Amino acid sequence: MDILLSDLVFRKRPVGGMILNGRSALLGLPVRLLSDYCLGRTMLKRSILLVAIAATFIFQIFVQSVMALELDVNTRTVKLNEDGETVTLTQEQAATGKKKFNDTCAICHLVGGTKTNPNVNLSSQALEFAFPPRDNIEELVLFMKEPMSYDGAYSIAEIHPATSSADIFPKMRNLSEDDLVAIAGHILMGPKINPYSWAGGKTKF
Numbered sequence: 001m002d003i004l005l006s007d008l009v010f011r012k013r014p015v016g017g018m019i020l021n022g023r024s025a026l027l028g029l030p031v032r033l034l035s036d037y038c039l040g041r042t043m044l045k046r047s048i049l050l051v052a053i054a055a056t057f058i059f060q061i062f063v064q065s066v067m068a069l070e071l072d073v074n075t076r077t078v079k080l081n082e083d084g085e086t087v088t089l090t091q092e093q094a095a096t097g098k099k100k101f102n103d104t105c106a107i108c109h110l111v112g113g114t115k116t117n118p119n120v121n122l123s124s125q126a127l128e129f130a131f132p133p134r135d136n137i138e139e140l141v142l143f144m145k146e147p148m149s150y151d152g153a154y155s156i157a158e159i160h161p162a163t164s165s166a167d168i169f170p171k172m173r174n175l176s177e178d179d180l181v182a183i184a185g186h187i188l189m190g191p192k193i194n195p196y197s198w199a200g201g202k203t204k205f
Contacts, residue, residue: 070193078188079136087137089185093178097186100179104161104171112190112199120150123199124191140184141177 071094080087089097101109108115112122120126127135131152134140147160161169163180175183190198 071189075189075192076185078185081136081138082133089182089189093182093185094189096179097182097184097189100175100183101186104175105183111194111197112187121199122187122190124188126199127187135188137181137184137188140187141180144172144175144180144183 071091073088076089076091076094077086078089079085109122114121120130124135127133127140130150132139134143144161145163147156147162148154149156157165158168161172163172163175166173195201
């Protein structure tokens with residue numbers, strides 16, 4: 001005959017050499033099924049964990065696939081310099097630029113806006129009207145190294161993150177030249193990728 005744990009609630013009783021306490025007794029299961037019950041719970045937890053890991057992996061592949069479809073050659077082709085030359089970023093550069101921008105710049109420039117000065121955002125028009133124009137890879141990279149005021153009159157390196165002031169802004173320390181190029185590319189692709197949300201969808205003057 002099986003001994004039900006429900007018969008042993010809140011007391012200890014030796015059963016086949018085992019001591020069962022009140023906590024175990026609350027399960028109300030036959031003693032011989034207790035180990036099977038625990039094993040089943042462990043296997044269930046492992047199965048749930050494996051499903052979660054698989055779902056995360058599939059989701060990442062899906063996101064990367066969608067990104068690859070969205071960022072076509074036209075989207076990834078941006079202005080290189082003031083002379084009007086262009087460059088086409090690779091998919092890897094585009095992905096790196098997005099990650100580095102989100103890690104380093106998005107705290108103030110979320111979706112192309114500027115938290116500290118909404119009138120000077122990262123829209124195509126705002127970048128073009130700066131002096132010198134910052135609507136190209138080379139000038140944006142230079143700005144991230146030695147940032148100047150919007151009219152180019154004076155340095156703002158002490159109040160704006162820059163590689164030249166990495167002692168003040170530690171996040172800039174580990175950015176390589178390639179990282180700066182990728183971030184600049186992400187900024188220039190912003191209006192193409194999110195035309196209705198990047199920098200509010202329009203320049204605020």
